[in-house]
Amino acid sequence: MTTEPFWIESAAGRPYPALDRDLEVDVAVVGGGMAGLSTAWELVKEGLSVAVLEAGRIAAGVTGHTTAKLSAQHTMIYAKLAKSGGAETARLYATSQQEAVEHVAATAAELGVDCDLERVPSFTYVESAGAVEEVRAEVEAAAEAGLAASFTDSSPLPFPIAGAVRVEDQAQFHPRRYLLGLAEAMTARGARIFEGTRVVALDEGEPCTLRTEGGMTVTARDVVLATHYPVFDRGLLFARMKPERELVVAAVIPAGRDPRGAFITTEQNSRSVRTAPYGRGRRLLIVTGERFEPGAGGVEERFGRLAAWTAERFGADEVAYRWAAQDNHTTDGLPFIGPFHPGARHTYVATGFGGWGMSNGALSGLLLTDLIRGRQRSWTRLYDPRRLHPLREAGPALKMQAAVAAHFVGDRLGTAPAGALAELEPGRGAVLKVDGRRCAVYRDEEGCLHAVSAVCTHLGCVVGFNDAERTWECPCHGSRFGVDGSVLQGPATEPLDRVELAGNELGSEAGSGPGRRTAG
Structure with a gap:
């Protein structure tokens, strides 16, 4: 068993240098994950000079630890969005997320990137009969929002379910291979990528100036912060986001036992299932779950529970890989993609993806490039970080801040x-x-x-x-x-x-x- 994610172990990639001199570009992108590289690629296609500044290695941080489902079906989100924001909010969310899925597929095909992209149906399932009505409500909301959604009480999983939302035309892929392909394509067009370059200061002037840990400066007309959790807190987004970790175990199974789909349930502290190619006649079964707060402890025990569930449900007794993922959940359930704060003129952010970083990362590239170029989409305002929904967000925000206060005092x-x-x-x-x-x-x-x-x-x-x-x-x-x-x-x-x-x-x-x- 290895603790390095399969995506990183199976795609080494070439190294990029650290920034060793001052630099001036049109746009500086801080962060080399799905959101950062997707944004950089879209900007390069617009003819802009771009530098990507990554503290570690590109596509090896949060993105390198993902499950890599590429889907517009995000568990039970559509019924919630329709209730809290109206049917149009749900429709715009579905439209933008499915557009992101299709954009990744089209980009991989255009560039000839072999990233194991597979079209699969996506299922959000429940095993409890008491939760079936919630599933039916989600089917109705997702279909009304424009997805190819239907209800089913059966699935390709090797155990019975009570009901599921099935959505067609979704995907899964190898995220690191895809992003390494983007990196090669953008550098061939003149983009600069720097690894081992941590940004520690930002001056939002005209132009903006970034300072790195090594003392170098990058001057840019526009700056995109795509560091998963913003490394600067001027937008006070930390008061509206909650971090959460999940564990991943992966086991090799015969290709004949592949359930051929992407599956998720919020029951049993979350379980997510997909597979990936793993040589002739074999597939890698990837199971994610056991959500917990960073620093909560007992992680070995949680890994044990996830491995035991995988063995019980799929007969996969030997774990080949295990790793952990982390994401941020916002108070209203929607990502923050757009201007960094109310006074921002040339700084932008992409964060709060709620466990769905692949579609939201690709979406960020499209949305932020449009904003930088002075364009709008029908769904641009939906993700604006400056939005405020006091009634919708008050309860979750107070709960988040109470938890932070409890840690600040109680842990001492x-x-x-x-x-x-x-x-x-x-x-x-x-x-x-x-x-x-x-x-x-x-x-x-x-x-x-x-x-x-x-x-x-x-x-x-x-x-x-x-x-x-x-x-x-x-x-x-x-x-x-x-x-x-x-x-x-x-x-x-x-x-x-x-x-x-x-x-x-x-x-x-x-x-x-x-x-x-x-x-x-």
């Missing part, structure tokens, strides 16, 4: 004393209070301790330990850090300070380098 009160350090087993991490300071301490398999500040550098919440991925995670806004404090995922752009625990044996990384602090 729950910090363990320094004496608990002796009980920390190899491979485990804990937040301890040492000389009045909260420290995130990890003991590696050799018994050495690695200590960093437990306070997230984004907005100051206390991190929690992920025992499966061996990472520190912020429950408030989803920032993730390595055990050495390095930033793995934003919105944080600064690492956790390293801490030296006096009188304890430390790993070489834990007690050296910039940011070193002493506790004790």
Whole structure:
């Protein structure tokens, strides 16, 4: 079993250089995932000079950890949209999402990108008879919105269901191969891609200026922030989004046992199923589920539940791959794609995809390119980050902020004393209070301790330990850090300070380098 996502393991791609000199372009795109690269490609086609700035490797962050369903059917969203925003809102959502699906398929064909794109029906199913009426309502709303939706009480799954929404003409693909193809096409047309280039500052002047961690500056007329969670908070979008992680397990099955479709249910803490080509006569069964808040802990146990469900339902006993995905859910259930904040003139954002980053990423490229070029689509306003729906959003927003406040206060009160350090087993991490300071301490398999500040550098919440991925995670806004404090995922752009625990044996990384602090 490997913990590297199948998409990354099966498509290495070529490296791109880090930015090592100042640069001037028409548009700077921050983030090299589905949204960022899709936007960059559309802009390049318009004849603009474009630079993509990626902190890690392109198509290897959140996009590299996706399940890669390419669908306009997003569980039970259409009945909710019709109720909260009206039938026209649901219709515009369906139109834009299906357009994004078709656009990816057309782009892959146009460029000749071999990304295993397959047309499949999509199912949102329930096993509980009591949920069937909700399914029927969703079928009605999705059909009215314009999708090829129908009700069924059977499916290709190897277990019975009570009912499902079936939507035709959806797709699944290899996201990294697709995006690597886009990258090759756009660089051939003059675009610049920089990996290992973290952006840490933004000046929204005319022109805009970005500053990187390495001290380089990029000057651009327009800037697109496509970093999954915005690395700058000027739009105050953090108050309207909630991060959530999901786990993924994948097992090899004979091609004859492929259910030939994309499936999802919100029951049992979510279960999502699809397959991918895996050599002659075999398919890779990809199962996603076990949603949880970053930093919640117990991740190994959650992986165990997901693997057990996969074995029970599909007879797939041996997990070949496992990884985790993360996305942000907005207070009204719609992504934020458009001007960054009310005063923005040349800065744009794409975030809050709610677990459906493939269609929303492609949609972002179309929408943001239109805005930058002064055009509008019928559905542009639907995704505008500046929208406010007080009645619709008040309840979810208050709940989100109450949860953040609870973490900000409660996680500090729950910090363990320094004496608990002796009980920390190899491979485990804990937040301890040492000389009045909260420290995130990890003991590696050799018994050495690695200590960093437990306070997230984004907005100051206390991190929690992920025992499966061996990472520190912020429950408030989803920032993730390595055990050495390095930033793995934003919105944080600064690492956790390293801490030296006096009188304890430390790993070489834990007690050296910039940011070193002493506790004790």
